[in-house]
Amino acid sequence: MRTHFCGLIDESMIGQTVTLCGWADVARDLGGLCFIDLRDHEGIVQVVAEPSAGTAGNAEVIATAAKVGYEDCLRITGTVRRRESVNTRIRTGQVEVVATEIDVLNKAEPLPFHAHENPGEDIRLEYRYLDLRTPEMQRRMRTRTRLVQSLRRWLDARGFQDIETPILTKATPEGARDFLVPARMHPGEFYALPQSPQLFKQILMMAGFDRYYQIARCFRDEALRADRQLEFTQLDIEFAWVEERDVQDTVEAMVREVFREVIDVELGEFPRMTYAEAMRRYGSDKPDLRIEMELVDIADLVKACEFKVFTDWANHEDGRVVALRAPGAASLSRKQIDELGAHAAKYGAKGVAWMKVEDPGKGREGINSPIAKFLDDATLTAIVDATGAQAGDLLLFGAATHSVASDFMGALRLKLGRDLGLVQEGWKPLWVTDFPMFEWDEEASRYVALHHPFTAPAVDDVEDLKANARTAVSRGYDMVLNGNEIGGGSIRIHRSSMQSAVFELLGIGAEEAQAKFGFLLDALKYGAPPHGGIAFGIDRIAALMAGTESIRDVIPFPKTTGGQCLMTGAPSPIADEQLAEVHVAVRPKA
Incomplete structure (x- = not known):
């Protein structure tokens, strides 16, 4: 249907006939001479509809061009020539295409907003397909794509295995509420969507896979803000037979290489700072050192x-x-x-x-x-x-x-x-280490895990941990960049006795632990190796690379802060017949 992309037309093609497809970004009728800025995902090129040299020919092309409106979907054939007036603001500014044929593939009705306006986020999200057409959103999404490609190349080249873990899984407490899915074939029982692949990746280490990664979709039913969504994407990495520096040095090299490749930024070395020092000096466990x-x-x-x-x-x-x-x-x-x-x-x-x-x-x-x-x-x-x-x-x-x-x-x-x-301008990365193992929840009168219940304590003795739980330090670590936590990980508990002790300190009794985590406790009994890992927020890193403060700007179809998809209208009521199939009844709203 097309021979070239609009944004890739250049001086090497002068004299060639090309066929382009795209949207009319700007259309100008100067009375017998028409200009169309044709846009696709690669960029914009100027198209000219003009009389044939020395004649009144090409009248049909000019007539069609004169009727082109904003965001009309077009297919244009023409010849590439050098522009008389160069446009240095666009990549194709040295050339233009003289149209010999213009097909209007789909006429656009008046749009709710113009691509060059800022209509407000609600309108942008309601008409997301139009928002995503804009050059800025195209740029952001391409940055995200390059990020994921670069991460995969780096990990694949170093022997990490890309292994998928289940989306329908068991509800387990990891700090946020689970999204629950009724099991039609098991009345009254539910699956949960994963908050992370945490337990599965640990079990993969116990199963002998040594180095794992996954670009994983995760789901957490929690309050939203600029850097959080109900569903998000993270790069999950796990290693067997490692200590903290083994993990940190490996992924630090990865992050430096990816930033260099994707946005041509040198991050340099990463200083290390304990949690206690970060809180004392900056009042934050993710300090912005700029x-x-x-x-x-x-x-x-x-x-x-x-x-x-x-x-x-x-x-x-x-x-x-x-x-x-x-x-x-x-x-x-x-x-x-x-x-x-x-x-x-x-x-x-x-x-x-x-x-x-x-x-x-x-x-x-x-x-x-x-x-x-x-x-x-x-x-x-x-x-x-x-x-x-x-x-x-x-x-x-x-x-x-x-x-x-x-x-x-x-x-x-x-x-x-x-x-x-x-x-300050630039990039300031660091590692924050030695997090507290627990926080005391006054309301619940019990400890809660600062990272998650599977993080190993710095002490290797169960009785020592129990006696000094309030001051215990974990083997957790976060990677921070410009005041954003972009990755968090830890060395994991690899002994069943220690995992049971941590559950006990968190108020999870033996019976509850067996019901919720029996498979993990059993797996830890059969020669589980020392292991650890980290998870990186793809959305957060992409936002930093794209130069935007909200991860909604690098997610194709995000939710609002109220958890809604304005484009599709989700969430929405479900018919009684469909609820009956999954054995669910809905209580009336209070």
């Missing part, structure tokens, strides 16, 4: 001050009092500072104190702050010295439990970094 601001602990400086919020938390067993220096931000208005407080409140803050350092050399007289009256001169000077504050800087303070203060001050650090233009 922002140089760091949190400074000042609890020791304010334990005896008269500001009760500080003293209470400074003397609390699990308290943290922390300061953040925002360079040059003393010019912010009171309204802008209040807006920062409102932002921090989203992350658990009950208030954010502040201090403008107008002239540190003047002591108290150089400080503008509503809390200065509660701090003596020595304390004010110590805080300024500890934070390295200079004239014109703004200091923000947080006081709460260690985790809450870290969370909201870390969020403020990111917001200020962006608002003040302090985010």
